Amino acid sequence: QSVNGVEASAILYSIVMTCxxxxxxxxxxxxxxxxxxxxxxxxxxxxxxxxxxxxLDFDYN
Numbered sequence: 001q002s003v004n005g006v007e008a009s010a011i012l013y014s015i016v017m018t019c020x021x022x023x024x025x026x027x028x029x030x031x032x033x034x035x036x037x038x039x040x041x042x043x044x045x046x047x048x049x050x051x052x053x054x055x056l057d058f059d060y061n
Contacts, residue, residue: 015029015030015051018050018051018052019051021051022051022052024051024054024056025056028056029051029054029056032049032054032056033049036049037049
């Protein structure tokens, strides 16, 4: 019911749909992000974590 909530929902929806467009299970993608993100420096380049650049080791089909 707030602008921030709408923005957060839109971002999550966008990530999920981008995963689906790249044949990636969003559950495993988020698992990968939550594992990788804490190891990153603040303001570091995250392009290698975009769904089209990620190779997941999970059997997600």
